[in-house]
Amino acid sequence: MNDRMTAMDRFLVDAGWAQARRDLLAGDASNRRYDRLTLDDGRTAVLMDAPADKGEDVRPFVRIAEWLRAQGASAPEIYAQDAGNGFLLIEDLGDDLFARLMVQSPAMTRQLYTAATDCLLDLHKAPPPDLPLCDADWLTEAAQMVFDWYAPDSGAAAEFNALFTPLARALDNSPRVIILRDYHAENLLWRSERTGSARVGLLDFQDALQGHPAYDLVSILQDARRDVTPQIEAAMIAHYIRHSGQDDAAFRSAYALLGLQRNLRILGIFARLCLRDGKAHYVDFIPRVWGYVQRNLDDPALAPLAKVLRPALPAPTPDFLKDLKTRCATPPMP
Secondary structure, eight states: OOHHHHHHHHHHHHHTOTTSEEEEEEEOSSSOEEEEEEOTTSOEEEEEEOOGGGTOOSHHHHHHHHHHHHTTOBOOOEEEEETTTTEEEEOOOOSOBHHHHHHHOGGGHHHHHHHHHHHHHHHTTSOOOSOOBOOHHHHHHHHTHIIIIISTTOOOHHHHHHHHHHHHHHHTTSOOEEEOSOOSTTSEEEOTTSOGGGGEEEOOOTTOEEEOTHHHHHHHHSOSSSOOOHHHHHHHHHHHHHHHTOOHHHHHHHHHHHHHHHHHHHHHHHHHHHHTTOOGGGGGGHHHHHHHHHHHHTSGGGHHHHHHHHHHSOOOOHHHHHHHHHTOOOOOOO
């Protein structure tokens, strides 16, 4: 048994869960792993294993979970923590992922997206906690991922930055809210026994920032992993604007700009996950994300950026995607 397993076992003993059955619940694009623990009496919890020596830090998760719960949101309760070793024992929010329910019960789709939008509306009423800023500098730097990994030979980064940064700078004057950043259907759990926005169970928020209210709405409506109908997207944008009092034109313009930035970054991340980390299946999501980029570039205010980006970003043709997969790194050993 290695040192980490020994530390994990000690953590579970101290937490009173040493006798629990352990089943893999999920991994993700990071180095975190989640196991469901089940005791003989049926009680369950989730063990988060986030190794500090691989760049993980559980403390932001704890702090933001506590803030979210103080707002009445359904973030997991923290049962036990060992920040030094990167272990958390947290509340089990169940298996009813929005993405799964939308497949099993398509009639629920609009209800789930409305609930997710209402959850954002509620969170955005509260002054955000003290978090780093998702400002123009952050947005511009984060977008560079596309030029580093997806289109490294385009030579378009400098021209993109010169055009994008002033547009992003204009958003810095907007009131800031908490942005969870990975707010999408595979990170939301339906809690039908609860009421209001508490019906939306929240996961994967440890990288939260302060930023523009449109950011998380883009995250869930321009989902890299699943299609969202244009009708649902349009309805949720209108729903958010109507209930938040946002200026219609300004919000839609910000939505397009943030949608462009977020999807450029995701293109770069998915290419990197293949080329550097050997996770080839992320390549399969690239055509959808590339499509979001093209849609956002249709916004008239982004026409100068469209002239730069459209010739710079390779279309995800079957040949392009096949070539990308052939250059994937050797998958890491489990």
